Amino acid sequence: MGSRGREIVGMDVEDLLGLLRKAYADEWFAYYQYWVGAKVAKGPMKDAIIAELVQHAADELRHAEMLTTRIIQLGGAPVTKPEDWYKLSNCGYDAPDDPFVQTLLDQNIKAEQCAISVYRSLMDLTETKDPVTYNIVLQILEDEVEHEEDLQALLEDLQLMARVGGP
Numbered sequence: 001m002g003s004r005g006r007e008i009v010g011m012d013v014e015d016l017l018g019l020l021r022k023a024y025a026d027e028w029f030a031y032y033q034y035w036v037g038a039k040v041a042k043g044p045m046k047d048a049i050i051a052e053l054v055q056h057a058a059d060e061l062r063h064a065e066m067l068t069t070r071i072i073q074l075g076g077a078p079v080t081k082p083e084d085w086y087k088l089s090n091c092g093y094d095a096p097d098d099p100f101v102q103t104l105l106d107q108n109i110k111a112e113q114c115a116i117s118v119y120r121s122l123m124d125l126t127e128t129k130d131p132v133t134y135n136i137v138l139q140i141l142e143d144e145v146e147h148e149e150d151l152q153a154l155l156e157d158l159q160l161m162a163r164v165g166g167p
Ligand SMILES: [Fe+2]
Pocket: 027, 030, 059, 060, 063, 115, 140, 144
């Protein structure tokens, strides 16, 4: 823990740590939902969709790293037990039990939209209080906004493809 770095945070550091730990749990769920979704995906445009899911999984894991680095910097305890992910998560975990690509896209779009709301509110909270966390949260939000758009573009192509093949 950097003591001066912690002192300059203009808000309750324990409250902030609680929120960062919650977002961290979301990132592991997002990572795993993409990772395992990419393994099971079936249906039209499978290759393009799997490539996107794999890339997003890597981004979510990177977000988890960014958050835990910040948690430790602030003197907080990292989340050490996967069982705590369920207790902490804002957005939850949607198991890809139906491997159909459209279902996977719908589930992951929902998760991205939840993540966007979480990071938006973390930005509002830290904007004038903690520029370091604000900068991290902004970088993550930029990725989540891109993720949502990537998935919605794939879903749109999938729906157009169904139209070409339809009556
Ligand atoms: Fe993320």
